[in-house]
Amino acid sequence: MTLLDEKATVEAVNPELEARSVRAEARRGLLHALPAYVYLIVFFALPLAIVFVFSFASRTSTGRPVLGGWNLDGYARLAEPVIRTIAGRSLWLAALNTAICLLIGYPFAYWIATRAKASTRNLLLVLVLIPFWSNFLVRTYAWRVLLDSDGPVTRVGEVTGLWGSMLFTQPAVFIGLLYGYLPFMVLPLYAAIERLDWSLVEAARDLYATRWEAFRKVTLPLSKPGVIAGSILVFIPSLGAYVTPDILGGAKTTLLGNYIVTQFTSGRNWPFGAALSFVILTAMLLATIAYFRSGAKTL
Numbered sequence: 001m002t003l004l005d006e007k008a009t010v011e012a013v014n015p016e017l018e019a020r021s022v023r024a025e026a027r028r029g030l031l032h033a034l035p036a037y038v039y040l041i042v043f044f045a046l047p048l049a050i051v052f053v054f055s056f057a058s059r060t061s062t063g064r065p066v067l068g069g070w071n072l073d074g075y076a077r078l079a080e081p082v083i084r085t086i087a088g089r090s091l092w093l094a095a096l097n098t099a100i101c102l103l104i105g106y107p108f109a110y111w112i113a114t115r116a117k118a119s120t121r122n123l124l125l126v127l128v129l130i131p132f133w134s135n136f137l138v139r140t141y142a143w144r145v146l147l148d149s150d151g152p153v154t155r156v157g158e159v160t161g162l163w164g165s166m167l168f169t170q171p172a173v174f175i176g177l178l179y180g181y182l183p184f185m186v187l188p189l190y191a192a193i194e195r196l197d198w199s200l201v202e203a204a205r206d207l208y209a210t211r212w213e214a215f216r217k218v219t220l221p222l223s224k225p226g227v228i229a230g231s232i233l234v235f236i237p238s239l240g241a242y243v244t245p246d247i248l249g250g251a252k253t254t255l256l257g258n259y260i261v262t263q264f265t266s267g268r269n270w271p272f273g274a275a276l277s278f279v280i281l282t283a284m285l286l287a288t289i290a291y292f293r294s295g296a297k298t299l
Contacts, residue, residue: 048281055275063268074275083259083276090256093170094238097177101185101234102227109189109226113196125190128183140176140247147172147248168250176244181237185230192226193219228291236284256280 058069077083112124131139146153149165157163166172196219204214220227242257249255256276263273 048278051274051278051281054270055278057271057274059269059271065270071271074269074271074273075279077272078276078279086254086256086259089170089253090239093174093177093255094235094241097174097181097238098185098231098235100178101182102231105182105185105189105230106227109186110193113190113193128186131179131183136180137243137247139180140243143172143176143179144247147175167248168252170249170253173245173249173253173255176248177238177241180244181234184233184237188229188233189223189226192223192229196222232288232291236288239284240280 053067054065055074056070056072057065057067058071058073060066112121116124144167145151147165147167148154149167151167154163154165154167157166166175200222201214201218204218205211209217240257241255242261245253245255245258246261249258260273260277260280263269263276267273
């Protein structure tokens with residue numbers, strides 16, 4: 001019997017030593033996770049608490065927020081028709097962008113992981129990452145040039161008679177969101193598909209499953225963690241997008257992100273902006289937790 005086996009036997013026989021070992025392991029785990037906890041507290045929990053406090057504040061005649069005279073006026077305005085309209089538009093664009101990114105990203109990631117050669121695979125992954133080499137704001141302004149009345153996209157539409165100037169329209173915002181967040185769908189999908197145990201797919205084919213049946217019953221369920229991660233990474237920033245709708249949509253396509261910024265700037269209504277921000281953040285956080293838990297139960 002080795003020394004490690006003897007130590008394990010002693011710990012198994014002595015409950016006190018075993019409990020002490022468990023506590024020591026927990027302390028080491030807490031120490032390793034401490035930087036992550038500090039980061040979450042400083043950059044997430046604390047700002048969220050500040051937003052929550054300001055959501056109950058009152059306003060002076062000039063619009064300055066005052067941390068006193070606590071009220072629920074900010075939350076009462078959430079039921080206004082304009083909020084429902086903007087929230088519905090934001091949810092629709094975010095859900096549509098997530099669905100289209102998934103429809104485009106899954107076949108592309110599948111082909112990179114299963115069909116492309118090693119050298120070609122690395123090149124394709126670099127091409128997916130190239131947009132991150134430049135600033136998101138610059139890339140969005142580039143789309144503004146492309147979609148402008150004198151841009152190439154508009155000229156092609158005018159020649160073919162299919163569309164006119166797309167700038168400051170809802171399709172322009174959707175194109176910007178699709179371009180900006182498609183890589184966030186491709187990369188998690190590629191990572192999930194590349195790690196699949198393909199012997200399970202071969203076993204399904206040996207049991208007379210068609211290619212589609214093997215994909216639907218084996219490949220797709222096993223790649224579900226990538227689908228969930230990609231959907232979360234695309235849906236959440238799309239729902240709270242500010243730069244893309246502000247540059248490509250203008251005043252004609254107001255989303256939740258633009259509306260919240262307006263409340264803190266020209267609207268000078270910090271309590272209402274804070275209330276709307278807190279409700280959206282809380283809803284997205286709860287939806288994310290529920291989504292991950294439902295995904296974990298079905299895996």
